[in-house]
Amino acid sequence: MNVVVPVPQDDKVRSLWTREDAERLYNLPLNDLLFEAQTIHRTHFDPNKLQMSRLLSIKTGGCPEDCGYCSQSALAPTGLKASKLMEVERVLAEARKAKDGGATRYCMGAAWRSPKERDMDMVIAMVEGVKALGMETCMTLGMLDPFQAKRLATAGLDYYNHNIDTSERYYSEIITTRTFADRLETLSNVREAGMKVCAGGILGMGESEGDRIDMLLTLANMTVPPESVPINMLIPIPGSRLANAPKVDPIEFVRVIALARILMPTSYVRLSAGRTEMSDELQAMCFFAGANSIFIGDCLLTADNPGEDHDTALFRRLGVSAEELDTAQ
Numbered sequence: 001m002n003v004v005v006p007v008p009q010d011d012k013v014r015s016l017w018t019r020e021d022a023e024r025l026y027n028l029p030l031n032d033l034l035f036e037a038q039t040i041h042r043t044h045f046d047p048n049k050l051q052m053s054r055l056l057s058i059k060t061g062g063c064p065e066d067c068g069y070c071s072q073s074a075l076a077p078t079g080l081k082a083s084k085l086m087e088v089e090r091v092l093a094e095a096r097k098a099k100d101g102g103a104t105r106y107c108m109g110a111a112w113r114s115p116k117e118r119d120m121d122m123v124i125a126m127v128e129g130v131k132a133l134g135m136e137t138c139m140t141l142g143m144l145d146p147f148q149a150k151r152l153a154t155a156g157l158d159y160y161n162h163n164i165d166t167s168e169r170y171y172s173e174i175i176t177t178r179t180f181a182d183r184l185e186t187l188s189n190v191r192e193a194g195m196k197v198c199a200g201g202i203l204g205m206g207e208s209e210g211d212r213i214d215m216l217l218t219l220a221n222m223t224v225p226p227e228s229v230p231i232n233m234l235i236p237i238p239g240s241r242l243a244n245a246p247k248v249d250p251i252e253f254v255r256v257i258a259l260a261r262i263l264m265p266t267s268y269v270r271l272s273a274g275r276t277e278m279s280d281e282l283q284a285m286c287f288f289a290g291a292n293s294i295f296i297g298d299c300l301l302t303a304d305n306p307g308e309d310h311d312t313a314l315f316r317r318l319g320v321s322a323e324e325l326d327t328a329q
Contacts, residue, residue: 016221017263022213026259030251034289037258040265041290049323050315051105051268051293053138054098058086058126059110063142065177067165068241069202069234085110085119092129102322103296105136107161113178114143120151127155138198138228143178143186149193159228160190161198167214170207174242187222197226200270203256204234204248212256220263228293229260229267233274250278254285261290268293280314287320 025033041047060083063070095106108126115123123141130137138159139152152160164183165171171180190197201215219226233253236243260269270293271278271286278286296311315321 033258037261037290048320052103052296052322053105054103055107055295058108063111068174088125091126095130106130107138109140112142115141124155127157131156146189149189153193153195159196159198162186165201167211170211198228199226200230202232225264230270230272232272250282257286258289
């Protein structure tokens with residue numbers, strides 16, 4: 001049987017993954033790749049539990065970045081109007097509803113290049129309020145300097161999301177208003193401040209298989225890999241530069257999920273944007289390949305997401321259920 005045994009990942013002495021190792025895994029016969037991924041997944045997680053997260057846009061539109069995939073860029077004629085930062089009590093009211101709906105992690109996103117000092121007090125109040133509800137907290141606010149990262153960590157923010165989007169080679173084809181190094185600097189600031197890292201990427205932006213592998217290698221070979229790895233399928237936004245990007249082959253998408261699971265055995269691999277375009281069968285394959293986290297609710301920032309009724313019916317068919325928050329962490 002042509003299965004590659006993964007490089008051991010030890011907490012104290014961790015071997016770095018090579019491009020050759022990753023390519024060999026990615027190109028295994030699909031059944032062998034899935035067997036390897038599922039075996040590793042079962043070593044670290046309950047295979048029939050999914051982490052349920054909820055995502056709220058606390059400030060929509062008007063972003064000065066030129067990310068080619070995004071509806072919120074002020075530089076793209078997507079028709080999305082900019083909004084002001086949401087009031088704290090409204091955010092907390094939405095968080096309560098999310099908790100009642102089964103979410104254990106609450107994620108808040110603002111369409112900023114980086115947060116302004118005048119907004120930080122409200123952002124901190126949101127973090128503290130959601131923490132008081134007994135939920136894990138996550139934010140994505142753009143680039144952070146060390147001082148901003150430390151403030152968020154002191155307030156109790158558990159995770160900071162800052163996706164690297166794609167490989168370093170392909171990055172400038174998607175975004176020109178900041179660099180790949182800028183992304184990594186923010187992730188370093190987050191880690192140094194003591195927060196957990198949520199970082200992943202997007203498939204379907206015209207990148208090659210090699211770019212997808214390199215993106216995962218960048219994450220897996222960090223000193224401490226991200227604890228949460230969102231894998232998004234591009235949602236083509238009318239008016240954006242990638243509105244007519246070709247769709248990702250479903251089997252290739254599953255291969256990326258499986259590779260992420262093998263390269264980062266203890267990370268949550270989140271099936272994120274694009275689930276509305278995925279069949280139930282594709283989602284089931286992704287869960288088997290090692291995805292164990294999703295966003296619930298009808299909306300992801302500005303994009304559609306499968307409704308809770310659809311998800312509930314799918315999970316019943318698959319025999320999976322929501323993971324409970326580990327209060328001992």
